[in-house]
Amino acid sequence: MKDFDLAIIGAGIIGATTAYLAHVRRPEWHIALLDRSFIGDGATHYSAALDLPFGRTTRQRAMVARSVSFYCDLKARYPELPIREIPFALVAHAKDISNAAAAFIDAGLHLASAQEWHQVRLKYPDLTLPQEYLVMMGSNARHSSSIQLTSALVNKACNDRNVQCWEGSEVRQVEDIPCGHMLILGDGRRITAKRAVIATGPWLMSGPGGAFSQAAGIRVKKVAAMHIDWCPPPDAPVLYFAEEDAFLLPLPEQRKLLLSFTAQEWDCLAEISRLRINPDDRSLALSILNRYCPALAEHCSGGRIFCDAYSQDRAPFVARISTSHNLVVAGACSGSGVRLAPAIALEALELSDISVSETKTVYEESIGTGASTHS
Numbered sequence: 001m002k003d004f005d006l007a008i009i010g011a012g013i014i015g016a017t018t019a020y021l022a023h024v025r026r027p028e029w030h031i032a033l034l035d036r037s038f039i040g041d042g043a044t045h046y047s048a049a050l051d052l053p054f055g056r057t058t059r060q061r062a063m064v065a066r067s068v069s070f071y072c073d074l075k076a077r078y079p080e081l082p083i084r085e086i087p088f089a090l091v092a093h094a095k096d097i098s099n100a101a102a103a104f105i106d107a108g109l110h111l112a113s114a115q116e117w118h119q120v121r122l123k124y125p126d127l128t129l130p131q132e133y134l135v136m137m138g139s140n141a142r143h144s145s146s147i148q149l150t151s152a153l154v155n156k157a158c159n160d161r162n163v164q165c166w167e168g169s170e171v172r173q174v175e176d177i178p179c180g181h182m183l184i185l186g187d188g189r190r191i192t193a194k195r196a197v198i199a200t201g202p203w204l205m206s207g208p209g210g211a212f213s214q215a216a217g218i219r220v221k222k223v224a225a226m227h228i229d230w231c232p233p234p235d236a237p238v239l240y241f242a243e244e245d246a247f248l249l250p251l252p253e254q255r256k257l258l259l260s261f262t263a264q265e266w267d268c269l270a271e272i273s274r275l276r277i278n279p280d281d282r283s284l285a286l287s288i289l290n291r292y293c294p295a296l297a298e299h300c301s302g303g304r305i306f307c308d309a310y311s312q313d314r315a316p317f318v319a320r321i322s323t324s325h326n327l328v329v330a331g332a333c334s335g336s337g338v339r340l341a342p343a344i345a346l347e348a349l350e351l352s353d354i355s356v357s358e359t360k361t362v363y364e365e366s367i368g369t370g371a372s373t374h375s
């Protein structure tokens with residue numbers, strides 16, 4: 001039997017960021033991060049990991065602002081982390097472009113000048129704008145390797161002995177006990193924790209806290225992206241097609257582009273052996289390419305497929321289980337878990353422990369002063 005201040009169930013990007021931030025905030029806490037598989041082996045493993053700074057609602061935009069600030073500070077503090085800034089071009093119909101632009105947190109977002117449009121066309125020679133479509137240029141976006149980033153956050157949190165990450169440790173059940181929770185593991189072990197965060201990604205509805213997530217209307221949706229074997233120039237921007245909610249992400253180091261689009265297969269099983277890129281997915285992806293970059297369609301080779309938990313309003317779901325002592329569910333990232341992970345983690349910690357103002361102060365102090373507790 002081991003006793004922790006905080007247990008986090010699931011070591012995807014949400015669990016890893018929660019562990020990192022909890023450790024920054026409370027270096028004296030004993031924290032357990034438990035995953036039944038490997039670190040970053042769920043939805044995080046398949047992620048395109050693009051951080052485009054937009055949100056459809058006020059809450060989402062506030063989360064975006066918080067997350068952008070975290071990632072910029074993190075990169076400044078640890079320049080070796082696999083996070084790179086990348087310019088983007090927002091493509092939308094003239095009548096929709098101001099609405100689309102209003103969703104972005106990017107003070108520099110502006111209509112592309114003739115010179116900028118010429119530059120974009122140099123990177124994507126067959127980019128075609130449908131009639132009456134406009135392009136805006138932005139710079140406040142980042143791309144990372146989600147697996148490397150997740151592992152790096154866990155490693156930094158586990159730098160001293162107060163934080164432990166146990167892979168291959170499934171949490172079967174969480175029970176209330178007088179001063180917190182007892183976690184019952186699949187291998188027979190039991191641990192106790194004063195507070196716990198459930199961050200099990202697309203398995204939110206089937207594992208601990210499952211009934212609570214089901215009652216909140218969380219569902220699982222397939223998420224897919226196609227690989228296009230065409231080597232982009234190193235400084236090519238991301239193209240975001242607002243109407244289709246799709247983006248074309250240059251991956252020059254892998255000599256390919258990635259087209260992320262919105263697959264509409266709901267309530268799928270979160271098992272890679274059961275998920276496929278089907279003819280509908282492929283034809284949807286090709287229709288987007290044929291519309292904007294027709295010459296790329298013939299280079300569309302394979303792709304990547306998994307799923308994510310979605311909330312009803314597509315905003316992340318972070319809530320304390322009211323019938324429980326101190327148990328918080330954090331997820332339903334709705335296809336945006338990498339870009340919103342810092343804000344989700346902070347909300348989860350605020351709910352599971354101390355007040356918002358205290359969290360902000362401790363977080364800002366530890367990030368803003370550059371004083372590292374992990375060096």
Ligand SMILES: Cc1cc2nc3c(=O)[nH]c(=O)nc-3n(C[C@H](O)[C@H](O)[C@H](O)COP(=O)(O)OP(=O)(O)OC[C@H]3O[C@@H](n4cnc5c(N)ncnc54)[C@H](O)[C@@H]3O)c2cc1C
Pocket residue numbers: 009010011012013014015034035036037038039040041042043044045046047048049050051169170171172199200201202203207208223224225260304305306307308330331332333334335336337338339340
């Ligand atoms: C193809 C694709 C492209 C994407 N592109 C982007 C993008 O460009 N930008 C973006 O922001 N997001 C993107 N996403 C979404 C993003 O990847 C997810 O929102 C995010 O990874 C979810 O993270 P998570 O930590 O909630 O879940 P996961 O990464 O699934 O982690 C959950 C973890 O919990 C563990 N677990 C489950 N049950 C238990 C249990 N009972 N006990 C212990 N451990 C358990 C699992 O093993 C897993 O490691 C994409 C997703 C996909 C599939």
